[in-house]
Amino acid sequence: MAVRTQIAIVGNSGRHSSNPSDPFNLGRPGGSLMDPTAPNPFATPDFVTPAPSAPSQSSRSSGYFPKVSAPRRRFKSSRLVGEFEKPWLEESKRTINWDAVILYTFVLAGLGISAVICWLNVRNIPNPEYCLVLEDNFETFNKDVWSHEVQMNGFGTGSFDWTTSDPANSYVDARGLHIVPTLTLESTDITYKQLTNGYTVNLTKDGTCTSREQRVSNIAGISQPCSAKSNSTKGTIINPVRSARLTTAGKKTIKYGRVEVVAKMPRGDWMWPAIWMMPQDSVYGDWPRSGEIDIAELRGNDAEEYPLGNNIVTSALHWGTSYTDDAWNKSAGEWGGKRTKYSDDFHLYSLEWSEKYLFTWLDGRLRQIIFFDFKKNKNMWTFGEFWKSPVNGTFKDPWSQTGRSNTPFDQEFYLILNVAVGGTGGWFPDGMGQKPWTDKGDTPMRDFWQANSTWLPSWGPVEDRGMIVKSVKMWQEGAC
Known part of the structure; x- marks a missing residue:
């Protein structure tokens, strides 16, 4: 109620x-x-x-x-009464949508054309026959394959390291081959005072120097690859860093073929790791007339602090008529990874080389660093335009007489693995990343050493320092 x-x-x-x-x-x-x-x-x-x-x-x-009384409204249905049209029950009368037909036709045509282009490119990729000549997983150090190069002059790059055969600078363990830079004061009996004044190192006298004198150093105060003398008045010092450089020279070489190296690059300011090749014989003359193949070169500086740091891999061909007339910039390339530092993990560095082309890549063929087509040029002399250079008025064309467009890259080359430190050849540009020396300075090596408090902390402990090579494979083009 x-x-x-x-x-x-x-x-x-x-x-x-x-x-x-x-x-x-x-x-x-x-x-x-x-x-x-x-x-x-x-x-x-x-x-x-x-x-x-x-x-x-x-x-x-x-x-x-x-209370106000209001009349109640009567409900009235809105339902239709009687016969009315029901078009949805009638037969469909849809017309052709020509816009959709045109769109899908072009999409299918584009996919078809892309597939044909991909197939043609894949069909044209050379797939030569190879013969395996070297496979080393570094379970031990194989002296039948590798040799140490022992020198002090930087091999023409002006680097500050003294390459040795010391086990502290190169050794094999469960992780692979280690190439480790160390301080000279840590791995020798040389004192700090002797390093900077009044001391002489003579590698010829002790019989350890392996120099072939292919390249002449431009480091002030060091004119010989097998000796060094410290003099505080002249500003010359004994190389403050020792490292290692291993080669297959005279043991394993290829003329055309393929190279694969799995390696973890070093982390540390002014370290210069490299995987590269040099000619077994200087058929066309001293460097760079007989060529050089750089498969992979990096810098150990942290990419977050240095613009050309450890996230960039560079490949190049070196060829020219003199030390000052190298045309490498016409045949160089690089691969940079914004989120990848090549000192954090192992990567595959590869080379494929034939009479027609030379190709380097990183972690697979899609990551191409350089592709150099020898057949696109008459020969390396005309491609390098050396005839325009005044210095070449005194040099003859060293390559064209062979009749091959890829000369000087038509000879046997051997493999080199090394970690250099510093240098005066321009690999570390002046004025970048608080570089503590200048390439044309009077005392670059001493300046580098005196600033060791700025770069040595970035090297970390010795056991984690340097380049680690897990495996190396080399194939010769052609049947075994």
Whole structure:
């Protein structure tokens, strides 16, 4: 049963004023707002809820807000009556969507053309026959394959390292072949004072020098690859760093073929790791007339602090008529990984070389570093435009007489693995990365050594330092 609520305004006397113009009895004696006995016009009215009872005429009209009765609206259905059209039941009358037809036709045609182009390129990729001539996983150090080169003049690059056969600088363990730079003061009896003044190292006298004198160093104060003398007045010092350089010269060589090296590069400022090749015989003359193949070269500087750091791999061919006329910049390339530092993990560095082309790549053929097509040029002399260089007025063309477009890269080459440190040949540009020496300075090696507090901490502990080579493979083009 519905319950209706009546609202009544109850004054002090319990009834309404009889004067409509004076509802609060202000006109009667004592009827003042200041009269405490007068009803408060702002007070909340009392609510009176009567007991449920049968509705009556008086109860329906009583209360402060009387109920308003409204006529009830009659429901009317909106459903359609009778026959009407139902087009969705009729047979489909769709027309051809020519826009979609044209779009899908071009998409399919593009996919087909792309597939044909890919197939033609794959078909044209040379797949020569190879014969494996070297596979070394470095379970031990194989002297039938590898030799140490021991020198002090930087092999023509002006690097600051003294290459040795010391086990501290190259050794084999479960991880592979390690090539590790160390401080000369740590691995020899030379003192700090002797390093900088009054001491001579003569590798010829002790019978350890292996120099073939293919390249002449431009380091101030060092004119011979087998000796060094410290002199504080002249600013010359004994090489402050010792490292290693291993080669397959005279043992394993190829003329055209393939090379694969799996290696983890070193981390450390001014380290210069390299995987490269040199000619077994200088058929066309001293460097660079007989050529050089750089499969992979890097810098050990952290890429987050040095623009040319350990996230960039460089490949190049060196060829020219003199030390100062090397055309490597016409045949060089690099691969950079924004999120990859090649000192963090092992990577595959590869070379494929034939009479027609030379190709280097990183971790697979899709990551091409350089591709040099020998057949696109008449010969290396004209491609290098050496005839334009004034210095070559005194040099004859050393290559064209062979009739081959790839000369001097048509001879037997051997493999080199090394980690150099510093240098004055431009590999570390002046003014970049707080380089502590200048290439044309009077005392670059001494300047480098005196700033050792800036670079030595980046090298880390000896056991984690250097390049680690897990495996090396070499194939000769042609059947075995």
